[in-house]
Amino acid sequence: xxxxxxxxxxxxxxxxxxxxxxxxxxxxxxxxxxxxxxxxxxxxxxxxxxxxxxxxxxxxxxxxxxxxxxxxxxxxxxxxxxxxxxxxxxxxxxxxxxxxxxxxxxxxxxxxxxxxxxxxxxxxxxxxxxxxxxxxxxxxxxxxxxxxxxxxxxxxxxxxxxxxxxxxxxxxxxxxxxxxxxxxxxxxxxxxxxxxxxxxxxxxxxxxxxxxxxxxxxxxxxxxxxxxxxxxxxxxxxxxxxxxxxxxxxxxxxxxxxxxxxxxxxxxxxxxxxxxxxxxxxxxxxxxxxxxxxxxxxxxxxxxxxxxxxxxxxxxxxxxxxxxxxxxxxxxxxxxxxxxxxxxxxxxxxxxxxxxxxxxxxxxxxxxxxxxxxxxxxxxxxxxxxxxxxxxxxxxx
Amino acid sequence: xxxxxxxxxxxxxxxxxxxxxxxxxxxxxxxxxxxxxxxxxxxxxxxxxxxxxxxxxxxxxxxxxxxxxxxxxxxxxxxxxxxxxxxxxxxxxxxxxxxxxxxxxxxxxxxxxxxxxxxxxxxxxxxxxxxxxxxxxxxxxxxxxxxxxxxxxxxxxxxxxxxxxxxxxxxxxxxxxxxxxxxxxxxxxxxxxxxxxxxxxxxxxxxxxxxxxxxxxxxxxxxxxxxxxxxxxxxxxxxxxxxxxxxxxxxxxxxxxxxxxxxxxxxxxxxxxxxxxxxxxxxxxxxxxxxxxxxxxxxxxxxxxxx
Numbered sequence: 027x028x029x030x031x032x033x034x035x036x037x038x039x040x041x042x043x044x045x046x047x048x049x050x051x052x053x054x055x056x057x058x059x060x061x062x063x064x065x066x067x068x069x070x071x072x073x074x075x076x077x078x079x080x081x082x083x084x085x086x087x088x089x090x091x092x093x094x095x096x097x098x099x100x101x102x103x104x105x106x107x108x109x110x111x112x113x114x115x116x117x118x119x120x121x122x123x124x125x126x127x128x129x130x131x132x133x134x135x136x137x138x139x140x141x142x143x144x145x146x147x148x149x150x151x152x153x154x155x156x157x158x159x160x161x162x163x164x165x166x167x168x169x170x171x172x173x174x175x176x177x178x179x180x181x182x183x184x185x186x187x188x189x190x191x192x193x194x195x196x197x198x199x200x201x202x203x204x205x206x207x208x209x210x211x212x213x214x215x216x217x218x219x220x221x222x223x224x225x226x227x228x229x230x231x232x233x234x235x236x237x238x239x240x241x242x243x244x245x246x247x248x249x250x251x252x253x254x255x256x257x258x259x260x261x262x263x264x265x266x267x268x269x270x271x272x273x274x275x276x277x278x279x280x281x282x283x284x285x286x287x288x289x290x291x292x293x294x295x296x297x298x299x300x301x302x303x304x305x306x307x308x309x310x311x312x313x314x315x316x317x318x319x320x321x322x323x324x325x326x327x328x329x330x331x332x333x334x335x336x337x338x339x340x341x342x343x344x345x346x347x348x349x350x351x352x353x354x355x356x357x358x359x360x361x362x363x364x365x366x367x368x369x370x371x372x373x374x375x376x377x378x379x380x381x382x383x384x385x386x387x388x389x390x391x392x393x394x395x396x397x398x399x400x401x402x403x404x405x406x407x408x409x410x411x412x413x414x415x416x417x418x419x420x421x422x423x
Numbered sequence: 424x425x426x427x428x429x430x431x432x433x434x435x436x437x438x439x440x441x442x443x444x445x446x447x448x449x450x451x452x453x454x455x456x457x458x459x460x461x462x463x464x465x466x467x468x469x470x471x472x473x474x475x476x477x478x479x480x481x482x483x484x485x486x487x488x489x490x491x492x493x494x495x496x497x498x499x500x501x502x503x504x505x506x507x508x509x510x511x512x513x514x515x516x517x518x519x520x521x522x523x524x525x526x527x528x529x530x531x532x533x534x535x536x537x538x539x540x541x542x543x544x545x546x547x548x549x550x551x552x553x554x555x556x557x558x559x560x561x562x563x564x565x566x567x568x569x570x571x572x573x574x575x576x577x578x579x580x581x582x583x584x585x586x587x588x589x590x591x592x593x594x595x596x597x598x599x600x601x602x603x604x605x606x607x608x609x610x611x612x613x614x615x616x617x618x619x620x621x622x623x624x625x626x627x628x629x630x631x632x633x634x635x636x637x638x639x640x641x642x643x644x645x646x647x648x649x650x651x652x653x654x655x656x657x658x659x660x661x662x663x664x665x666x667x668x669x670x671x672x673x674x675x676x677x678x679x680x681x682x683x684x685x686x687x688x689x690x691x692x693x694x695x696x697x698x699x700x701x702x703x704x705x706x707x708x709x710x711x712x713x714x715x716x717x718x719x720x721x722x723x724x725x726x727x728x729x730x
Contacts, residue, residue, distance in 0.1 A: 361717030398443035
């Protein structure tokens with residue numbers, strides 16, 4: 027009997043899993059600069075969406091009122107109720123605690139008593155009580171951030187302008203990217219951790235990226251990697267210890283507390299938002315900003331210091347491959363109306379001529395003949411009794 | 424949809440159809456691929472030049488240069504014509520489907536070139552006969568299919584005078600199963616004699632209902648063409664296979680509401696008992712496909728309602 031379908035046998039179907047990676051570069055000019063200018067107040071840039079509740083701000087790749095804009099990440103900050111910075115008179119004190127607790131319960135989980143655990147550095151169990159949180163959108167991270175691919179580069183030069191605003195921003199007059207640190211998950215590909223309820227995470231390490239002023243030898247000068255945060259790969263959340271900034275009045279505190287940490291900035295301005303500097307006794311710094319500024323202002327501070335973000339995302343493709351095998355005796359005729367002229371096959375002159383047909387598509391059907399998937403060839407293929415064809419149709423899920 | 428880049432390696436651009444996605448989302452196991460077919464929708468075999476002066480290597484030159492469009496996700500827009508497997512290589516003729524309008528007046532189309540389905544009794548009364556009381560061809564009684572004998576009939580076989588109809592059609596080429604597709608919002612397929620509704624196999628995401636009618640199980644619809652003589656009543660000139668005949672019952676929605684007429688229809692003057700009067704009209708097609716032989720035809724149908 028003539029037939030237009032051929033059944034797929036068990037050995038014609040194979041399942042595979044492929045990890046697909048895309049490079050995601052986010053330049054600092056998109057995050058702050060492209061859509062902000064002198065007449066635009068910090069935080070009012072057209073690609074920055076703020077909310078009435080003031081608990082985070084969203085960064086878009088384009089003015090967010092445009093339908094073609096995509097949210098790329100959010101920034102928020104918070105501290106634990108047990109943090110030394112916590113205080114009822116602080117600006118948005120409850121919301122900062124709530125943010126910290128929310129992120130902690132989601133990313134760190136609960137202890138055996140049901141209490142929310144704190145963020146900790148797995149290497150030395152140092153608690154991170156004041157943190158920035160940067161959740162990247164699923165559009166960018168897809169299934170997860172590829173381990174070992176993450177780079178977050180921030181400027182650490184400062185300006186006097188920031189002191190008045192109590193935020194870590196620059197007024198544009200000075201180059202606050204003159205000194206930069208690079209935060210990476212360099213060990214992620216080999217040394218990640220799995221004790222989080224939100225999946226795998228790695229430690230973020232800071233190294234010097236650009237130093238403008240020669241400074242005494244020190245950890246950063248020696249390009250020693252210092253742990254400064256955590257990166258949750260599947261959740262796509264960066265947790266950054268606030269200790270990368272100086273803490274006023276109580277120098278040498280925080281994660282980067284290290285007496286050999288270099289004062290690589292000769293100016294050592296009091297309000298300079300930079301990595302902790304040994305002996306710094308300035309009165310304005312992260313401490314003042316964290317207690318006296320809103321979450322939005324703190325987010326603006328970090329955002330305006332972002333020089334570059336890059337990572338590779340990962341998409342897990344589960345594929346089914348259908349091997350459509352047309353043997354020499356299959357599919358040598360066509361039901362195309364132009365194939366016949368008065369029922370006679372157009373491509374034949376005599377009955378003994380070899381039948382020939384050309385195909386441009388492969389249809390995959392259910393048992394009740396419903397077309398479930400279709401594949402198109404980029405050019406017609408000839409089918410006649412002298413050849414056999416195996417078409418490999420891959421459907422990704 | 425754009426054309427596929429055919430400048431380099433042959434690539435395969437695969438997508439799930441909308442129906443495939445619908446079944447996948449349903450999660451009831453109905454998304455199960457069990458077979459495949461090859462299609463040649465873009466191929467125009469008239470470009471095959473058997474007498475090319477440069478020799479046989481050039482016969483299919485133009486065919487092979489055919490640009491191919493990207494895959495459509497609409498299941499109804501893809502795989503319209505398929506390649507056929509027949510375990511014989513020495514065939515010179517293939518069977519086709521042909522609308523039989525010569526059997527008698529009951530199988531003819533209306534003068535507009537369509538079959539007109541009168542969706543309610545008022546319209547049936549208006550269009551059954553003309554002002555002279557003569558039956559109008561191509562009017563299908565959509566509210567009461569048992570009324571009148573008009574029907575749609577499609578014959579299958581080798582439509583050539585080169586082979587006598589007295590010869591038996593090779594069993595390999597006899598169609599035993601037909602697939603009829605029509606818009607389920609507009610109507611249903613019913614048998615020609617006692618107006619039995621055919622069972623719907625499935626309705627896709629575009630409301631296209633598919634009826635699979637097998638000769639063995641649906642003898643009300645599919646029967647063998649017994650005539651082996653040259654006959655003016657036969658649409659197929661050569662050896663004949665089977666035929667499918669049916670009527671169309673209009674949907675309850677068309678019968679009781681003007682919504683679809685106002686949304687996807689137009690208004691036309693159609694001549695009936697009262698002369699030319701205004702009717703609401705929806706144009707559509709009923710597609711009949713031979714499941715085994717792959718040949719298919721689209722039958723033009725209009726659903727009409729006296730305005």
